[in-house]
Amino acid sequence: MPPRSNAPIPCGAPEPQKTSPLIALTRPAGGNQRLAALILARLPEARLIDWPLLAFTPPSHPAATIAIINQISLGDWLIFVSPRAVHFAHALRPLNTLPACHWAAVGAATVAALRAVFPGVPPVLSPTTTQDSEGLLRELPLGAMLGHRVWIFRGDTGRELLKDALNAQGTHAEPVAVYQRICAPNQAATEILPALWVISAPSSLTCLRALADEAPTAALAHGLLHCHLVVINERTEHQARALGFTGSITRAHAPDDAALAQAVIQTATQAITYTANPTPAKVKPA
Secondary structure, X not given: OOOOOOOOOOOOOOOOOOOOOEEEEOOOOOOOHHHHHHHHHHOOOOEEEXXXXXXXXXXXXXXXXXXXXXXXXXXXXXXXXXXXXHHHHHHHOOHHHOXXXXXXXXXHHHHHHHHHHOOOOOOEEOOOOOOOHHHHHHHOOHHHHOOOEEEEEEEOOOOOHHHHHHHHOOOEEEEEEEEEEEEOOOOOOOXXXXXXXXXXXXXXXXXXXXXXXOOOOHHHHXXXXXXXXXXXXXXXXXXXXXXXXXXXXXEOOOOOHHHHHHHHHHHHHOOOOOOOOOOOEEOOOO
C-alpha cells in the first residue's frame, strides 16, 4: 500500500479533490492489502493509509485456555467465528488432533481458514445467506445438537448472540476465548487525520474513539468525531452513533472486501459534506 500521503486532508476541511480524500484502512497490520487493491483498481487516485486500530494477542493465560480445549470430546460441536479464531486456536492446539466433532464456521473465509490449517477437516457447516452469526443460526440443526456440548471459538469480547441463542434452545454452549483484542499503538501522525475511516470490526470503534479522546487539540478531536465512516453492518453503525461519531456513515451491503471497496468508492467520489442530521447510506450490490 502507498505510504502516508504527503498532503493529507484534515477532517472537516474542504477537499481540493473530492475524489481523493485521505482514506484510513483500519484492519490489523497486514490485513488491508486485498481491500486496498480493490479500491485502487476502481479509483486509482485514491489516497490510502494503513492505520490499524486493533491488535490481537494470545490469551493472557494460554495454559488455562488449552485446558478448556482439552475438554472437547467425541461428537461435540465446534463453531469458529472468524479466520483469526481458527489461527489462534490452531496455535494453542493443532485442530487435527481434536476428537471427531461437528464443525461450523461463520462465513466462507473462516471455512477456508479451517481447510488451510486442517486439510482433512470434516464437512464444515456455514451460512448460505448472510455471512454472520444470524446466518449460521439459520443453518444449524438445533434439534440434533441437543445433548451435545457446543464450543464457540472467538476473542475475549464480542457478541453473545450465538451462545445465548444456542443455550436458549437447550444446548450447552461455551465460548472459548483464544485471543484478546487490544488497541494498536498509534504510529501515524495525528496533526492531520484522514477524512474517511473504513471500519471492518465493531470493536475498532472503541479504539477510534480513544484516538479522538487523546487527540492533541480539541479541534482535531472534534474533527475526528465528525469524520466519515464506512462500516460493515447496521450494528456497527449504531455503535458508532452511541460512541459519539456524528459524521456521515455509509453501510456496506456485506462484510466482505468487495462490498467494503464499493462503499468506500461511493463515499469517496461523492461530495463529502457533513450535515447536522446525516442520513446513513446503504450501498446496494453492483
